[in-house]
Amino acid sequence: MKFDSHLCLVSAQATPNLVPALDPAFQPASVTLAVSADMQEKARWLEKVLKERGIQVEKLALADAYDYNQCWECFAEWLGRQSSNVALNVTGGTKVMAMAAQDVFREEKKPVFYVNIETDEVIRLDTREAPFTLPTRIRLKQYLEAHGYIVPKKLNKPDINRDIRDFINRLAYESERLGKALGTLNWLASQAVATRETGAFVSPALNKHDLDSKALDELITMFKNENKLSLQNDKLVFPDEDARKFVNGGWLEYLVFQTLATLAGELGGMDWATGIEILAPDGRRTQNELDAACLLKNTLHIIECKSANLSSNGKTGESSGTDALYKLDALRRIGGLRTKAMLVDFRGSLRDIDKSLAAQMNLAVVSGSQLRNLQGEIKTWLK
Numbered sequence: 001m002k003f004d005s006h007l008c009l010v011s012a013q014a015t016p017n018l019v020p021a022l023d024p025a026f027q028p029a030s031v032t033l034a035v036s037a038d039m040q041e042k043a044r045w046l047e048k049v050l051k052e053r054g055i056q057v058e059k060l061a062l063a064d065a066y067d068y069n070q071c072w073e074c075f076a077e078w079l080g081r082q083s084s085n086v087a088l089n090v091t092g093g094t095k096v097m098a099m100a101a102q103d104v105f106r107e108e109k110k111p112v113f114y115v116n117i118e119t120d121e122v123i124r125l126d127t128r129e130a131p132f133t134l135p136t137r138i139r140l141k142q143y144l145e146a147h148g149y150i151v152p153k154k155l156n157k158p159d160i161n162r163d164i165r166d167f168i169n170r171l172a173y174e175s176e177r178l179g180k181a182l183g184t185l186n187w188l189a190s191q192a193v194a195t196r197e198t199g200a201f202v203s204p205a206l207n208k209h210d211l212d213s214k215a216l217d218e219l220i221t222m223f224k225n226e227n228k229l230s231l232q233n234d235k236l237v238f239p240d241e242d243a244r245k246f247v248n249g250g251w252l253e254y255l256v257f258q259t260l261a262t263l264a265g266e267l268g269g270m271d272w273a274t275g276i277e278i279l280a281p282d283g284r285r286t287q288n289e290l291d292a293a294c295l296l297k298n299t300l301h302i303i304e305c306k307s308a309n310l311s312s313n314g315k316t317g318e319s320s321g322t323d324a325l326y327k328l329d330a331l332r333r334i335g336g337l338r339t340k341a342m343l344v345d346f347r348g349s350l351r352d353i354d355k356s357l358a359a360q361m362n363l364a365v366v367s368g369s370q371l372r373n374l375q376g377e378i379k380t381w382l383k
Contacts, residue, residue, distance in 0.1 A: 004084035009093025010039045014146040016091035016115040030056035036065035071100035087111040140271040148281030155273035172371040179347035181215035189248035203236040249307040300335030307346040321354035
């Protein structure tokens with residue numbers, strides 16, 4: 001079942017139009033995007049991704065997406081000009097657009113299909129053929145761009161060697177015991193300043209309490225053994241910006257990435273990355289960064305990593321679990337209605353009131369000792 005051309009009704013959700021068009025066994029040579037006035041921008045985003053795949057794209061402008069007669073005339077005139085084997089993807093658009101388009105295609109005995117956005121199942125509405133699931137898996141970059149976001153850099157998949165893997169796994173296992181000391185280390189790393197002479201980053205001096213802390217001393221030794229820092233004159237010295245970022249919570253992103261990489265081999269068809277820089281389609285090109293994200297079954301999953309203390313209520317300017325949850329909820333809007341989001345709280349410091357808030361917002365939370373089974377927690381969430 002393959003058609004030369006698809007007529008797609010543009011709406012806020014890009015996935016139902018994108019998935020059928022990008023499936024190798026279902027991909028058309030051309031796509032016509034039926035666009036109402038308020039969907040012009042979303043049509044441009046969709047057009048860009050389709051053209052990059054080598055699909056010809058044209059647009060069919062609709063003057064009023066809620067005027068049935070007008071829509072019917074527009075679709076009938078367009079269909080009358082077509083000589084190719086064309087099918088209607090009736091999933092998107094307004095209900096009026098969908099009804100008018102389906103009526104036109106039904107009168108002309110042309111194929112019509114609908115995509116179940118929960119399962120990516122294609123349902124033929126003009127025949128009694130059994131539904132089938134499209135195996136296509138959109139790439140993470142394609143998905144983000146289809147929703148209007150620019151991905152200026154190559155997606156980051158860090159090379160995690162055996163030593164680093166063992167190191168971050170140990171940190172995860174010791175999250176409760178080392179959490180407070182790691183918070184101190186994070187702060188020192190965040191305050192480190194680059195030196196002109198060597199380009200290394202130097203932290204403020206450790207106070208007497210820090211120097212007497214056995215847990216902090218153990219952590220410093222652990223990171224030192226990985227060549228991420230050294231202790232000189234009671235100050236931490238990071239050899240470069242990458243090392244400083246790794247100590248300042250970047251290691252937690254590595255832990256999540258390692259987990260996603262393992263699960264990708266187990267679950268199959270998953271695209272993932274960490275530290276994803278994106279520019280938002282807001283006219284100002286606001287820059288955001290996703291700590292980690294993966295695309296599984298054409299559903300975007302976003303993970304925010306927090307190694308700082310989230311127990312504050314935010315009133316004193318300290319890091320707040322409430323703020324972290326609202327930020328994560330805002331990021332979730334990037335990928336449309338199906339997007340899922342998770343907060344990974346290394347220190348287990350999220351307050352009970354914030355855990356209740358996360359549940360109300362349908363945000364997953366992995367906290368403290370749960371990191372010992374991070375793979376199981378994320379696997380359950382993904383499935």
